[in-house]
């Protein structure tokens with residue numbers, strides 16, 4: 297059974313499709329805002345970048361927060377290079393509790409705990425116990441595989457459903473076949489590549505580029521489907537003559 301193309305759709309079909317497409321378009325923009333807000337300060341630089349994506353999935357494996365602090369601005373609170381050397385050696389040797397009980401606890405107590413206490417008015421992490429210190433000595437390996445699996449199944453179903461429904465409307469657009477086929481298949485391929493790249497980025501940060509490129513393809517193809525559909529329903533030259541008011 298042939299279906300009506302968009303410019304021949306009845307008024308009620310057009311209103312129904314258009315309201316849905318606009319809703320999806322706005323929803324997509326909100327998703328972008330959320331993505332920006334939630335990932336832009338994964339690395340220490342402003343704005344959302346490929347590094348932020350890599351930091352999210354791969355983490356920052358070059359060192360720990362504790363080591364970064366004593367090599368950076370907290371280093372000035374240490375009295376002599378020997379203390380820093382001892383702390384770094386302790387971190388490199390696995391930051392064990394046994395070694396902590398020796399000299400390390402004393403250094404931290406004397407040099408850091410004045411400010412880094414649980415009841416401190418400064419909003420800084422507590423360094424007054426081994427457990428608290430240990431938390432800052434764990435290498436950041438990014439979000440867990442478990443979270444990626446959880447997020448990916450939500451994305452597969454959620455986004456799959458959105459591109460299917462938007463595609464149902466877009467199927468009625470009239471377009472050069474190669475372009476139409478490409479725009480229909482592209483978002484599915486993009487979602488698949490995007491999610492696969494989350495896992496791959498966990499393994500190698502270079503795949504953060506794939507996440508970005510696939511995300512852009514998804515946005516572009518869904519955006520094009522929505523805009524072309526809306527245009528053909530309302531603004532295409534032949535629309536008004538063939539429109540039935542039903």
Ligand code: HEC
Nearest residue numbers: 361362365366369370373374407408410411418420421432
């Ligand atoms: C005079 C108070 C003071 C002392 C002493 C001090 N810090 Fe801090 N520390 C701060 C403040 C304030 C911040 C947050 C601002 C910043 O990052 O500079 C901070 C931030 C940090 C951070 C990163 C943010 C956080 O809260 O986790 C770490 C890690 C840290 N300090 C470790 C240390 C270590 C280790 C020592 C001891 C060698 C130390 N600090 C000594 C005041 C202090």
